[in-house]
Amino acid sequence: MENAIKAKVKKFLSRFFKSQEIADDQDIFSLGFVNSLFAMQLVLFLEKEFDIMVDTEDLDLENFRTIDLITSFVEKKQA
Amino acid sequence: MKKIKCVIWDLDHTVWNGVLLEDGDNVQLREGIVEIIQELDRRGILQSISSRNEEEMAMAKLKEFGLDEYFLYPQINWNAKSSSIKKIVESINIGMDTIAFVDDQPFEREEVGAALPDVLLIDALDTDQLLGMPEMNPTFITDDSKNRRLMYMSDIKRKEIEESFEGPQEEFLASLGMELTISPVTTDDLQRAEELTVRTHQLNTTGYTYSYEELDQLRHSPDHKLMIVDLKDKYGTYGKIGLILLECKEEAWYIKLLLMSCRVMSRGIGSILINYIMQLAKENNVTLRAEFVKTDRNRMMLITYKFAGFKEMETNGNHILFENDLSLVQPYPDYVQVTVKDTIEVSN
Numbered sequence: 531m532e533n534a535i536k537a538k539v540k541k542f543l544s545r546f547f548k549s550q551e552i553a554d555d556q557d558i559f560s561l562g563f564v565n566s567l568f569a570m571q572l573v574l575f576l577e578k579e580f581d582i583m584v585d586t587e588d589l590d591l592e593n594f595r596t597i598d599l600i601t602s603f604v605e606k607k608q609a
Numbered sequence: 610m611k612k613i614k615c616v617i618w619d620l621d622h623t624v625w626n627g628v629l630l631e632d633g634d635n636v637q638l639r640e641g642i643v644e645i646i647q648e649l650d651r652r653g654i655l656q657s658i659s660s661r662n663e664e665e666m667a668m669a670k671l672k673e674f675g676l677d678e679y680f681l682y683p684q685i686n687w688n689a690k691s692s693s694i695k696k697i698v699e700s701i702n703i704g705m706d707t708i709a710f711v712d713d714q715p716f717e718r719e720e721v722g723a724a725l726p727d728v729l730l731i732d733a734l735d736t737d738q739l740l741g742m743p744e745m746n747p748t749f750i751t752d753d754s755k756n757r758r759l760m761y762m763s764d765i766k767r768k769e770i771e772e773s774f775e776g777p778q779e780e781f782l783a784s785l786g787m788e789l790t791i792s793p794v795t796t797d798d799l800q801r802a803e804e805l806t807v808r809t810h811q812l813n814t815t816g817y818t819y820s821y822e823e824l825d826q827l828r829h830s831p832d833h834k835l836m837i838v839d840l841k842d843k844y845g846t847y848g849k850i851g852l853i854l855l856e857c858k859e860e861a862w863y864i865k866l867l868l869m870s871c872r873v874m875s876r877g878i879g880s881i882l883i884n885y886i887m888q889l890a891k892e893n894n895v896t897l898r899a900e901f902v903k904t905d906r907n908r909m910m911l912i913t914y915k916f917a918g919f920k921e922m923e924t925n926g927n928h929i930l931f932e933n934d935l936s937l938v939q940p941y942p943d944y945v946q947v948t949v950k951d952t953i954e955v956s957n
Contacts, residue, residue: 545777545778546777546778546779547777559916559937566877566878566879566880566883566909566910566912566913566916567778567874567875567876567877567879568778568877569880569912569913569915569916570908570909570912570913573912586903586911586915589911589912589915589916590915591915591916591918594916
């Protein structure tokens with residue numbers, strides 16, 4: 531079921547990184563300026579879409595740096 | 610006591626005498642109402658309408674009276690007034706506890722009071738006392754308060770364009786031609802600076818408030834940097850929308866205050882200001898720390914800090930002390946032109 535989560539995350543990200551094709555292990559934070567609004571929208575999207583709570587201690591760049599990391603973070607939270 | 614940021618008016622028997630649908634052309638403005646509306650506007654208090662009425666007819670009447678332009682997001686429909694008020698509050702993006710509702714009918718006030726207990730309810734019979742109420746008297750009236758309604762009007766225009774904009778967010782932001790200026794707080798800015806510390810809740814890292822006198826001292830203090838942020842774009846000015854206070858200590862620089870008006874929520878300004886501070890710290894070769902006080906409303910700033918690479922050093926209840934190792938300082942984004950005035954130059 532890995533791909534259901536991943537597909538949704540990719541779709542969400544494509545709204546922000548329209549011109550680029552992002553590899554699953556590519557650091558999205560190195561692609562350019564990541565603004566506060568994107569960060570907030572990403573967190574709210576994950577919470578709503580996957581019915582999880584992103585706690586303060588989860589707000590670590592290491593959980594959100596790549597599509598792979600976001601996917602495994604969601605899986606971990608859902609477990 | 611909370612200061613009121615927006616007064617929401619009923620129409621029949623409140624703004625005018627009579628019932629529009631029954632009396633039509635015969636309705637007359639209540640005595641003194643224009644003066645009240647104009648004075649609230651001058652004080653920077655926003656105004657809107659929640660009326661059960663025929664929308665087209667009511668707006669035409671307001672226009673005839675020359676009052677239509679004073680109201681943001683007027684809600685004229687047959688829904689419960691509490692739901693209209695909710696809509697206004699969401700559109701303006703302010704706290705429910707900064708709203709006052711004026712209506713002549715006890716039934717309507719009770720309905721609103723039951724659904725939205727934070728709203729200040731005012732009987733239309735008491736409007737002659739409205740201007741004297743402490744809640745309706747902001748501590749200062751600044752240029753930004755006098756222009757507040759107009760600035761919200763430009764926001765409405767921007768929002769319409771944003772909603773119809775097809776394409777990624779960054780392209781929309783680029784289309785605005787934003788110019789951000791960061792400058793040291795001057796005497797002229799002190800009232801607005803105090804107003805910002807008092808009024809800003811969502812995009813505020815600590816919620817510390819400072820008085821005019823305290824800010825004036827900090828402005829001259831060799832151990833502090835106090836900066837104010839100004840934003841404009843092709844639709845007009847947003848005014849002075851942000852404030853930064855750094856405390857420069859021997860062992861590190863501390864961000865005591867980082868706040869922005871919620872009107873710039875969707876402009877990505879938070880990250881720009883944080884990156885400005887990070888560059889400044891880097892060029893001065895100092896350790897950068899940030900105080901943070903968690904509230905139920907400032908989560909966006911917490912996320913902004915965390916995603917900018919700030920790490921918790923200490924956590925004590927709602928108080929967090931962050932440190933940033935400055936290993937990743939991002940350049941400013943292309944969609945906004947940043948100018949730093951009269952302070953240590955920061956490369957762009």
